[in-house]
Amino acid sequence: MDMNLKIVVLAKQVPDTRNVGKDAMKEDGTVNRGALPAIFNPDDLNALEMALEIKDRRKDVEVIVLTMGPGRAADIIREAIFRGADKGYLLTDRKFAGSDTLATSYALYKAVQKINPDLIICGLQAIDGDTAQVGPQIAEKLQFPQVTYVEKLNEADERQLVLTRRLERGIETVKVNLPALITVHASANPCRPKHAKRMLKYKHAHTLSELQDQNRDYTDLFKEHPYLRIEEWNAESVEADESYLGLSGSPTKVKGIESVVLTQKESKRFTDKDQDIDQLMKELLETRVIG
Amino acid sequence: MKNIFVYCEITEEHLIADVSLELLSKGKKLADELHVGLEAVLIGSDLKKAIEQLHYYGVSVIHYAENENLFPYRTLVHAKLVQTLFEQEQPEIALFGATSVGRDLAPRIASALRCGLTADCTSLQIGDHVDERKKETYKNLLYQIRPAFGGNIIATIINPETRPQMATVREGVMKHEPQPVKNTPELKKMNVGVLTSIEEVVTIIHRHIEPPKINLKSAQILIAGGYGMGSKENFAILYELADLLGAEVGGTRAAVDAGFCGHERQIGQTGITVRPKLYIACGISGAVQHRAGMDQSAKIISINTSAQAPINAIADYVVVGDVMKVIPQMIQSYKKQIR
Numbered sequence: 001m002d003m004n005l006k007i008v009v010l011a012k013q014v015p016d017t018r019n020v021g022k023d024a025m026k027e028d029g030t031v032n033r034g035a036l037p038a039i040f041n042p043d044d045l046n047a048l049e050m051a052l053e054i055k056d057r058r059k060d061v062e063v064i065v066l067t068m069g070p071g072r073a074a075d076i077i078r079e080a081i082f083r084g085a086d087k088g089y090l091l092t093d094r095k096f097a098g099s100d101t102l103a104t105s106y107a108l109y110k111a112v113q114k115i116n117p118d119l120i121i122c123g124l125q126a127i128d129g130d131t132a133q134v135g136p137q138i139a140e141k142l143q144f145p146q147v148t149y150v151e152k153l154n155e156a157d158e159r160q161l162v163l164t165r166r167l168e169r170g171i172e173t174v175k176v177n178l179p180a181l182i183t184v185h186a187s188a189n190p191c192r193p194k195h196a197k198r199m200l201k202y203k204h205a206h207t208l209s210e211l212q213d214q215n216r217d218y219t220d221l222f223k224e225h226p227y228l229r230i231e232e233w234n235a236e237s238v239e240a241d242e243s244y245l246g247l248s249g250s251p252t253k254v255k256g257i258e259s260v261v262l263t264q265k266e267s268k269r270f271t272d273k274d275q276d277i278d279q280l281m282k283e284l285l286e287t288r289v290i291g
Numbered sequence: 292m293k294n295i296f297v298y299c300e301i302t303e304e305h306l307i308a309d310v311s312l313e314l315l316s317k318g319k320k321l322a323d324e325l326h327v328g329l330e331a332v333l334i335g336s337d338l339k340k341a342i343e344q345l346h347y348y349g350v351s352v353i354h355y356a357e358n359e360n361l362f363p364y365r366t367l368v369h370a371k372l373v374q375t376l377f378e379q380e381q382p383e384i385a386l387f388g389a390t391s392v393g394r395d396l397a398p399r400i401a402s403a404l405r406c407g408l409t410a411d412c413t414s415l416q417i418g419d420h421v422d423e424r425k426k427e428t429y430k431n432l433l434y435q436i437r438p439a440f441g442g443n444i445i446a447t448i449i450n451p452e453t454r455p456q457m458a459t460v461r462e463g464v465m466k467h468e469p470q471p472v473k474n475t476p477e478l479k480k481m482n483v484g485v486l487t488s489i490e491e492v493v494t495i496i497h498r499h500i501e502p503p504k505i506n507l508k509s510a511q512i513l514i515a516g517g518y519g520m521g522s523k524e525n526f527a528i529l530y531e532l533a534d535l536l537g538a539e540v541g542g543t544r545a546a547v548d549a550g551f552c553g554h555e556r557q558i559g560q561t562g563i564t565v566r567p568k569l570y571i572a573c574g575i576s577g578a579v580q581h582r583a584g585m586d587q588s589a590k591i592i593s594i595n596t597s598a599q600a601p602i603n604a605i606a607d608y609v610v611v612g613d614v615m616k617v618i619p620q621m622i623q624s625y626k627k628q629i630r
Contacts, residue, residue: 105402129439130561131410133398136366140402145492147364164494167391168555169303170500172363177492182493251407251453255420255434257444264604272612277620279590280608281628289569289590290512290536291629 005158007051007062008115011080012045013073017127034112040076043123045083045191049183051121052084052192055155062086063074064115067275068096068108068149077230081202082194087227089115090207092236095242098251101129105137107245110238112138118158120181124149132183139181140174148183159248207232292431294328294351295321296382296455298373300392301335301362305501310462310510314347316518317415318386324417325431327383331352332376334369336362344391345476347469356481363498364392367489370399375485379405382455384433387414389459401457407450408457409435411560413464413583420449420480433458438560438579445579449536451513451618460570463508463564463584473612492511504556505555513567515585518545519574519595520614526551528574528618535622541565559584573614577602594618 015036018126055061061195065080065088067073088249091111099107112120113284121137125132132148139146151166154173168186176182204221207230222229235245242248268283270276285291299316315331322329322412322431328351333341336359345353346575356372373396377385385400388392389411393501401408414436420429432449433456440444451454505512513535514529526540533540542552558565558579570588575581577593585591586605593606605607610617 070387100407102402102405112384115538120553129410131398132394133401133408133410135397136398137402140370140399146395146399147493148366149391162321169503170498171500172495173495173497175496250406251450252409252435252448253447253451255447257439257446258566259444265607267603267606267609269598270608270610270611272617272620274620274624276625277610277617278628280610281621284569285625285628290625 004117005054005058006059006115006117006183007053007054007061007063007119007237008112008117008155009044009048009065009080009085010112010120010138011048011065011076012041012123012126012128013038013067013076014041014126014128024093024224024257025188027071034068038072038075038081041123041126041128043125043127043186044076045123045266046186047121047123048080048083048085049189050150050182050184050192051119053153053189054119057156058077058135064117066090066091066108066111066115068104068111070215071207074210074230078202079188079194081205082199083197089233090239090266091233095235095245098247099245101131101133101137102251103249104246105141106133106249107135107235107238107240109138109141110240113255114238117198118178119176122183124183124185126207135183137157137182137269142179142181144179144181145176146181146183147160149185150182151185152190161196167173191258198282202228204228205230230290292325292327293381293383293454294330294382295325295384296330296332296377297569298332298385298387298393298396300388300390301341301364305335305337305340305362307341308388308390308462310390310393310460312344312348312463312469313462314386314388314460315350316344316468317460317498318384319349319470320337321384321417321433322414326359327507328352329337330382332373333479334372334481335362335364336360338609342478344546349474350468350476352479353476354479354481356483358483362395363495365495366395366399367492367493368486370403371397371485371489372483374400374403376481377455378610379395382387385455385457385458386564387457389461393459393461397457397459404453404455404570406453406455407448408459409448411458412458412460413560414539414566415458420451423449430569432456438583444563449532460509461561461564505541507541507556507558507563507565510534510539510565510567513541513558513565513588514538514571514573515541515547515549515575516544516573516614517575517581518544518549519549519576520546520551521574522523523551525615527606528615532571532618532622535625540570543575543578545578556616564630572602572606573618576600577605 068091152164153161301313328470
């Protein structure tokens with residue numbers, strides 16, 4: 001009997017919208033996305049760590065990273081491999097453009113089905129949308145149970161996991177039978193760093209498209225070092241029904257977008273001189289806003 | 292047109308969660324505008340008090356399932372019940388709290404019903420839509436409004452074709468407004484027979500839920516720190532001023548992410564929405580997601596080294612200066628004047 005435990009970690013490359021300091025803020029209070037670097041979605045790193053913790057405890061575990069995005073998203077697959085993942089797949093196709101969470105979850109579901117894992121681990125949410133919807137939607141499509149907001153892995157064997165969830169006002173510990181999908185909370189263990197030896201070994205891991213773009217000779221490279229190939233999949237290779245993808249597969253539509261225009265309120269201005277602050281506090285006390 | 296449904300979350304005390312009561316208040320307004328009814332979905336155990344609470348929100352029907360196995364919330368059983376109910380009743384709109392329950396349940400149902408779901412809406416309105424390409428007009432859609440794309444814009448999302456139109460909303464975003472007159476909703480038992488087909492693959496072993504420690508929503512005065520506070524240690528000065536004024540301390544997402552304060556204190560679109568008498572914004576530049584959670588405060592003071600900080604535009608009082616200098620000055624000045 002095959003006792004291998006196959007884990008898929010779902011990861012996303014996102015613009016770094018956290019810690020938006022002054023540099024990334026425009027005068028009108030909006031965020032300058034161009035000034036934000038593309039990063040490994042933070043919660044997905046916690047998810048990767050949880051997968052690697054299972055791998056630490058058992059010998060027969062395979063950790064596979066799956067990401068959907070443009071060609072440059074191969075960056076986060078390499079990063080995951082440097083940190084300890086065994087291999088990765090990039091799901092990329094123009095047909096995915098304009099997908100809402102339902103269409104995204106369909107595409108990922110088709111790719112996951114092809115891998116056929118025992119366990120799927122994803123971050124609770126991605127920082128560019130904060131919806132936390134894609135994980136549960138994939139679980140529903142697979143008819144897998146889901147455990148969301150997971151903070152801690154207590155026990156893991158090939159049949160079940162014991163997990164602690166972080167809820168608004170406390171914790172809940174649950175046992176779940178495999179196969180299952182879990183989403184990991186930001187308060188879970190942070191991901192281990194990139195491993196120097198793995199960085200050396202996998203430095204040249206690329207997708208075929210990346211090498212073609214660089215006009216590199218890939219046939220010999222991949223023949224000699226097959227582990228350096230990051231597999232690319234598209235809608236066709238995961239047998240996705242096109243009507244469920246992209247804009248046409250998305251029940252939500254953007255009706256309109258409005259830039260945020262701040263109408264200037266008439267405000268009283270103060271400096272940080274003592275008499276100014278006294279004046280401010282006096283006014284607050286007199287108008288009974290405080291006191 | 293069919294009715295509006297609100298999934299009512301049950302607390303440890305077996306009462307309806309605040310966020311659900313807020314959604315019922317909003318749902319009633321939307322229902323009146325559309326001339327449809329408002330229906331509540333109630334799943335749990337020991338529901339007597341919760342059902343009584345629902346007499347004050349203009350609810351016409353309560354769909355309920357009461358059984359000791361139905362509390363606390365578990366994904367598969369609740370999802371099966373709600374999905375079956377929605378398949379039968381075909382709601383026009385379905386609203387869920389953006390909580391660890393609602394955010395676990397709503398996407399699962401949206402996926403099963405293949406319908407659209409918008410997370411963390413900051414406003415819900417009714418309006419029409421003309422699809423120029425299809426030459427079709429859609430009347431009375433739910434406008435699901437939320438900041439998007441890193442806060443550059445406010446997006447209005449619609450679900451023209453699929454029903455129900457589903458949305459989640461954070462606690463505090465909608466106002467809690469019970470109806471002045473009591474009514475007695477019709478009670479309809481949900482079909483719990485569908486649960487026999489569910490395998491018990493998830494078991495709750497242990498659960499520890501604490502009563503809420505801080506209540507930002509009911510604080511009259513809020514002092515909030517942003518990334519500009521610089522460190523967790525610097526937040527201490529905010530607590531000091533808060534103690535003096537009888538205020539609560541909150542933070543922006545950037546401050547929470549940087550570890551300056553706990554996430555139970557986060558104010559904004561993905562935190563809590565507040566409407567205090569006085570909001571003191573300290574070292575906060577004022578991203579749209581943050582402003583969405585506090586711009587209805589009666590009075591706003593902004594303390595910022597930059598005179599151009601976006602938050603200053605919505606402030607009644609602007610102090611240009613370093614918070615670490617200004618707050619101690621405020622403390623001193625207050626003590627002097629209150630004597």
